[in-house]
Structure formats: structure tokens, C-alpha cells
Amino acid sequence: MQLFFQNLINALQWGSFYALIALGYSMVYGILMLFNFAHGDIFMVGAYIGFGVATGLTALAAMGALALPNWVILVLTILISMFLTSFVGMLVERIGYRPLREAPRASAAITGLMIGIILETGNLAILGAQRIRFPSLIKSTTYDLGGVFVTNKKIMIVVVSLVLMLALNEFIRRTRWGMAMRAMAFDYVVIPLMGVPLNTIASLTFALGSGLAAAAGILFAIAYPVLDPYIGIIYGWKAFVAAILGGRGSIKGACLAGFLLGFIEIFVGAYMPSTVRDLIAYSIILLILVFRPHGFFGEPHSAKLRL
Amino acid sequence: MLKVENLKVSYGNIKALHGIDFRIDSGEIVCIIGANGAGKSTTLRAISRLVKVEEGTRMTYDGKNLLDFPADQVVSELGITHVPEGRRLFGNLTVMENLKLATFARKDNDQIGKDLERMFGIFPRLKERENQKSGTLSGGEQQMLAIARAFMSGRKVMLLDEPSMGLAPLLMMNVFDALKEINQQEGTAIMLVEQNARLALQFSARGYVLENGNLVLEGKSADLLNDPEVQKAYLGG
Known part of the structure; x- marks a missing residue:
């Protein structure tokens, strides 16, 4: 039983990473019918931007220029990095995808892969090959809850993720911008006929997704503080699977599927050798998709790409 | 007030419009009739800037060059709105x-606020169904919502693509009565594109006949209704 809860907590942590990244894939796919294959690398860029911001803020605090408690530095790091990374996302949309809006979808997918490689190798060129260490923003404390060990970091990661997911959900449900996004997911061709600037909504979608990926990147770096330019690939692909599993454009679906992925991985790993963990975990997911090809909340949707 | 000259549109190698001229005056109701594939919908899409027009096309609205405005600003800045074929509500x-x-x-x-009240006044059914998902509305209600929605976005000129499609005759009459009310009371000019030529000509003051991407006839709708050519080709003899 203790082992179960121990695994449960780990699953929630990994689920948080996957869910936050999956949201970006899902929103962009939902709204522009486009798989943004550079999104995993945005997660990586977000982690690195977080590294820069955290290093800067802690240096300022150490010099006494900024007398702030650690948790404020953490919150600031997350918010500033989300903000900065959202511009990276908007830039990717503007340069990479907007010119291809009318092009075959395969062109956009290839472009996405290329942008991903550029982000990885660009990082390598600028920062070099050595891995970097993310500054420790919070002191780790472990609580013993009747034999189940929980660190304050894990709790923080899950809580921050859930807060961001709820905030996104409220934004999409209650604001006129969110309403425009929902409408665009349904039928993006007629969006301009409502007087709504389609490009602005596309930018906004990329900004939101990239901001959440940056948050995931920082939370990931807090749990596993060694970064390299290729961390976006494997976690990006896994989160992409979560987005598909959740269903096209579904916020709820991406979150649930992200957590489900975390659960399957951790619990398969708990009983199987780590060498076959992903093989079995992703076979299970493939099996789910055989029975639910549109994912949990996706609908068979014949995309209306023309008027 | 809306003046279109030499409108040319191609889809790839296929020429859809060969350079047509027409106008919509303030507050009037005009129609374009023509067979399936004649280029009626393309004409409306060109005004709404949803399709690329070719070199040499001139479109002005109140002296402004329409080609300077992207699709969303044609609606938000110029007030030219478009009810697309099949309504295209956000279900x-x-x-x-x-x-x-x-x-x-x-x-x-x-x-x-006033416009919303106005629309609910003309279409009380929409008020009743205010909080219902638009995908669950009946065909007639959907057309009403599509018109009301267009009016909310830009109230000066309304381009309507086949509003009668899929509606029972009685509902169709309701919809056209509502359009007339909007036209008369709010001064919204209407350009109507219809396969149902008789209906369109009875409803409008002026009309154009479009054949294979060319305007072949234009005139007062009453005259077109009595034109033997038009009767033969579009009014069932």
C-alpha cells in the first residue's frame, strides 16, 4: 500500500509534466489542424530560459540587490519564463507556420521538425555541449506520511501544474479570447467573417501553449536539475501521445491523458524491468487508441478547411 | 457605395470569374442569380477577401480601397458582413x-446592447434559445442565428449566400421577412446570391445574372422576372 502511494505521487508528478506539454500540442492542433512538432523543443527552450531567469534572479538576490524570499524568486522565475517563452512560440508560428497556412499539412509537419532541430542545435551552438545545472530554488524537504515519502518539490510541482491548468480552463471558458479560440477550433475558415483577426488568435494559441511548456520545463528542471538541449525530444513525443490520447483540441482530454500517461509509465515501471517499461506502457496506449481512435474527448471531425 | 470593377478570380488554372462589374448602392437589395458553379459564391468571397483576386481587380467601398483591408477588417472596419453558404455557425x-x-x-x-435587443426583437426564437448550443437548433433557427450574427458583426452591407437553402417554404418566408425588416429599419444593404431565382428576384430591387464567370444580364428585378431569356433559363420557362 505504501508502495502504491509512493508510485501514485511519482505518477502525479510525471503526469503534470506530460499534461502541461500536451496542452500546447492539443490547442494548436485543435485550432489550426496542425501538429506543432517543434513543441517539445519549446519545452526545452522554456527550461533554458527558466535557467537564465533563475540564475539572474538568484544572483541579484545574492548581491543583495533584490531581497526576496526563495518562493517569490520561484514564482517570478516561472512567470517571467512563461512570458518570454510565449514569444518564442509566437515567433515559431509567425515564421514557420503562418506562411504555410494554405500548404499541405505535411509541409507544416516537416517545417515543425526542422524548427525543432534548429532550436536544439542553436542551443548547442550558443551554450556548448556541456549539460547545465538548474539552480536550486527551493530547499528540498521530505515529509514522511506513514511510510510514504513526499518531497515539498513534488507537491509544489503538482499544485503549480493544477493551478495553471485551471487558469487555462477559466481563460478558455470565460474570456472573449477563449471564446474565439473555441470557435476557431470548430471552424476556423469563418473566423474572419466574425471580424475576429485569425492571426491574432493563432499567435495567442501558440503563446499560451508555449508558456505552459515553459512552466513544464522549469518544474521538470526543479525535479531533475540537469538540462541538455535534447530533453525536449523524448518528453515532447510522449506528451504528443498524450495530446492525441486526450482528443483533438480538448483541454480536459490533454490533462487527463497526460496524467494517465504518467500513471501507466510509473506503474508499469514499478512491476517491470525499466528496459521494457516504455515498450509496455506505449503498447497499452496504442491499444486504447485502437478502440478510441479519436481519443477520450475528440470527436470524429470532418475538418472544414474551405468555405 | 460598394463598387466592383473587373473582378477576376481563379482557382489554380480554373478561371472562376472573368472580370465582372457590379455595385451595391446604400440601403438597397440586389441579387445575383445563376446556375450552380456560375461563380456566385466566389463573388461574395472576393468581396469578403476570403479568396485572392487577380491583378486588375478594383473594389471600393465608400471611396476606400477594399483590397487594403484583410478579411476580418472588411467586417470590423467597413461593416461588410457575409452569411456563408451552409450558415457555418459555431455549433x-x-x-x-x-x-x-x-x-x-x-x-x-x-x-x-441595442443591436442585440433588435435582433432578439426580430428573432424571438433566438432569445428563447439564448443558452442552447447552436448546433442543436433547427435549420430555420440556424439561418436566423446566422443572419443575426452577421448583423452583430457589421451592419452596413450584408452578403447572403443561399439563405433559402434547406428551408421549408414557410420558414423561408419568415427569414426573408426578417431580412426585409433589417433592410428597411436599419438601412443595411443586402446582396443576395440564390439558386432560387424567382425568390431572389421577387425579393430584390435589382439583379445580375451570372453565367460561367461572366455577368450576362443586369437590370431591375421586375424586368428580369419578365425577361424571356431569364424565364427560360432560370424560372422554369
Whole structure:
């Protein structure tokens, strides 16, 4: 039983990473019918931007220029990095995808892969090959809850993720911008006929997704503080699977599927050798998709790409 | 006020419009009739800037060059709105949300409130179904919402693509009565594109006949109704 809860907590942590990244894939796919294959690398860029911001803020605090408690530095790091990374996302949309809006979808997918490689190798060129260490923003404390060990970091990661997911959900449900996004997911061709600037909504979608990926990147770096330019690939692909599993454009679906992925991985790993963990975990997911090809909340949707 | 000259549109190698001239005057109702594939919908899409027009095309609205405005600003800045073929409502949004989305770029909140009241006055059914998802409305209600939504987005010129499609005769009459009311009371000019030529000509003051991407006839709708050529080709003899 203790082992179960121990695994449960780990699953929630990994689920948080996957869910936050999956949201970006899902929103962009939902709204522009486009798989943004550079999104995993945005997660990586977000982690690195977080590294820069955290290093800067802690240096300022150490010099006494900024007398702030650690948790404020953490919150600031997350918010500033989300903000900065959202511009990276908007830039990717503007340069990479907007010119291809009318092009075959395969062109956009290839472009996405290329942008991903550029982000990885660009990082390598600028920062070099050595891995970097993310500054420790919070002191780790472990609580013993009747034999189940929980660190304050894990709790923080899950809580921050859930807060961001709820905030996104409220934004999409209650604001006129969110309403425009929902409408665009349904039928993006007629969006301009409502007087709504389609490009602005596309930018906004990329900004939101990239901001959440940056948050995931920082939370990931807090749990596993060694970064390299290729961390976006494997976690990006896994989160992409979560987005598909959740269903096209579904916020709820991406979150649930992200957590489900975390659960399957951790619990398969708990009983199987780590060498076959992903093989079995992703076979299970493939099996789910055989029975639910549109994912949990996706609908068979014949995309209306023309008027 | 809306003046189109030498409108040319191609889809790849296929020429859809070969350079047509027409106009919509303030507050009038005009129609374009023609067979399937004649280029009627393309004409409306060109005005709405949803399709690329070719070199040499001139479109002006109140002296402004329409080609300077992207699609969303044709609606939000110029007030030229478009009810597309098949209505294209956002079925996942409620009736109210569909109407509100259409006011996305508007800042005149007082007028928005008045316009909304006006639409609910003309289409009481929409008020009853305010919080219902628009995908669950009947065909007639959907057409009403599509018209109301267009009015909320831009009230000067309304381009309507096959509004009678799929509607039972009685509902069709309701919809056209409502359009007439909007036209007379709010001064909204209407350009109507219809395969149902008789209906369109009875409803409008002027008409154009479009054949294979060329305008072959134009005139007062009453005259077109009596034109032997038109009768033979479009009114069933």
C-alpha cells in the first residue's frame, strides 16, 4: 500500500509534466489542424530560459540587490519564463507556420521538425555541449506520511501544474479570447467573417501553449536539475501521445491523458524491468487508441478547411 | 457605395470569374442569380477577401480601397458582413456566444446592447434559445442565428449566400421577412446570391445574372422576372 502511494505521487508528478506539454500540442492542433512538432523543443527552450531567469534572479538576490524570499524568486522565475517563452512560440508560428497556412499539412509537419532541430542545435551552438545545472530554488524537504515519502518539490510541482491548468480552463471558458479560440477550433475558415483577426488568435494559441511548456520545463528542471538541449525530444513525443490520447483540441482530454500517461509509465515501471517499461506502457496506449481512435474527448471531425 | 470593377478570380488554372462589374448602392437589395458553379459564391468571397483576386481587380467601398483591408477588417472596419453558404455557425458555442463572438472587434458597447435587443426583437426564437448550443437548433433557427450574427458583426452591407437553402417554404418566408425588416429599419444593404431565382428576384430591387464567370444580364428585378431569356433559363420557362 505504501508502495502504491509512493508510485501514485511519482505518477502525479510525471503526469503534470506530460499534461502541461500536451496542452500546447492539443490547442494548436485543435485550432489550426496542425501538429506543432517543434513543441517539445519549446519545452526545452522554456527550461533554458527558466535557467537564465533563475540564475539572474538568484544572483541579484545574492548581491543583495533584490531581497526576496526563495518562493517569490520561484514564482517570478516561472512567470517571467512563461512570458518570454510565449514569444518564442509566437515567433515559431509567425515564421514557420503562418506562411504555410494554405500548404499541405505535411509541409507544416516537416517545417515543425526542422524548427525543432534548429532550436536544439542553436542551443548547442550558443551554450556548448556541456549539460547545465538548474539552480536550486527551493530547499528540498521530505515529509514522511506513514511510510510514504513526499518531497515539498513534488507537491509544489503538482499544485503549480493544477493551478495553471485551471487558469487555462477559466481563460478558455470565460474570456472573449477563449471564446474565439473555441470557435476557431470548430471552424476556423469563418473566423474572419466574425471580424475576429485569425492571426491574432493563432499567435495567442501558440503563446499560451508555449508558456505552459515553459512552466513544464522549469518544474521538470526543479525535479531533475540537469538540462541538455535534447530533453525536449523524448518528453515532447510522449506528451504528443498524450495530446492525441486526450482528443483533438480538448483541454480536459490533454490533462487527463497526460496524467494517465504518467500513471501507466510509473506503474508499469514499478512491476517491470525499466528496459521494457516504455515498450509496455506505449503498447497499452496504442491499444486504447485502437478502440478510441479519436481519443477520450475528440470527436470524429470532418475538418472544414474551405468555405 | 460598394463598387466592383473587373473582378477576376481563379482557382489554380480554373478561371472562376472573368472580370465582372457590379455595385451595391446604400440601403438597397440586389441579387445575383445563376446556375450552380456560375461563380456566385466566389463573388461574395472576393468581396469578403476570403479568396485572392487577380491583378486588375478594383473594389471600393465608400471611396476606400477594399483590397487594403484583410478579411476580418472588411467586417470590423467597413461593416461588410457575409452569411456563408451552409450558415457555418459555431455549433459548440451557445446562441449568445455566437452573437457575442461577432462583436469581438467592436468597442461601442451601448450600440452592441441595442443591436442585440433588435435582433432578439426580430428573432424571438433566438432569445428563447439564448443558452442552447447552436448546433442543436433547427435549420430555420440556424439561418436566423446566422443572419443575426452577421448583423452583430457589421451592419452596413450584408452578403447572403443561399439563405433559402434547406428551408421549408414557410420558414423561408419568415427569414426573408426578417431580412426585409433589417433592410428597411436599419438601412443595411443586402446582396443576395440564390439558386432560387424567382425568390431572389421577387425579393430584390435589382439583379445580375451570372453565367460561367461572366455577368450576362443586369437590370431591375421586375424586368428580369419578365425577361424571356431569364424565364427560360432560370424560372422554369
